[in-house]
Amino acid sequence: MEGQPIANSPHTGRFRMTEYIGIDVSKQSLELWDGTQEGEVPNEKGLKTLKKLLKKRYGGEWNETVRFIYEPTGPYSNYLRAFAAEHEVQVYEVNPKKSANVAKVLGNRSKTDVVDTKMLSTFHALLTEEDFGVPEVDERAEQLGAELGSYEMIQKTRTMLANHVHSLEYKSGVTKKLKESLEKELGRLGAMEDQLEKEMEAVAEEHEETREDLNDLLSMNGVGVISAINLLYLS
Incomplete structure (x- = not known):
């Protein structure tokens, strides 16, 4: 395949070529295309199958040879980002709007995983080495993100259940047992919300830089713990 040369290997002295791998990320799998070969591996924690494939194709120093080009797809990209960082x-990481525009230019009107990986792999012609970088994974931010997502899901569930319980007041045939069971579940969800809020605040308080930012945000009128944590996570 056609690629750009990179530094000589300190171990072999051989002149190596950069391999640009387009990766289409989905919940279940990663579809790969390096310009000549297709591949598919499970999107699993640690990505052991991906590592095995890369080592087989590109040798023991595969991490010095390959460059990943992919479009982030929410949480499904997290394993790949962590793998690249490790x-x-x-x-x-391709901006979704940019990839859509490139697809139009290339005439890729069909939406398939293989088409996506081939389109993504062509991006290297538009990039310089300075455009690439090793991703940084902030474990604290990842934890806050997971807890925020869980908090929001629980809050939505509790709100829906509360509305349902309220609607039962206008219906006949509602037993005391049913009402008590639903109210008990509401209490459990509320307790989970409170616990998650305390845990997120504790995580932010553990580190000096986030502790100061958290206190500054909480000193503002109308800003509560959840709003402050959201702002910290997005910053």
Whole structure:
């Protein structure tokens, strides 16, 4: 395949070529295309199958040879980002709007995983080495993100259940047992919300930089713990 040369290997002295791998990320799998070969591996924690495939194709120093190009797809990209950070792989995360525009230019009107990976792999022609970088994974931010997502889901569930319980007041045939059971579930969800809020605040308080920012945000009128944590997470 056609690629760009990168530094000589300190171990072999051989001149190596950069392999640009387009990756289409989905919930279940990662579809790969390096310009000549397709591949598919499960989107699993640790991505052991991906590592095995890369080592087989590109040798023991695969992480110095390959560059990943992919479009982030919410939480489904997290395993790939963490994998690249762990193995110090250079990546370029494609803005979804930019990838859509490139697809139009290339005439890729059909939406398939293979088409996506091939389109993504062509991005390297538009990029320089400075556009690539090893992703940074902030474990504290990842924890806050997971807890925020869980908090919001629980809050939505509790609100829906509360509305349902309220609507039962206008219906006949509602037993005391049913009402008490639903109210008990509401209490449990509320307790989970409170616990998550305390845990997120504790995580932010553990570190000096986030502790100061959290206190500054909480000193503002109308800003509560959840709003402040959201702002910290997004910053």
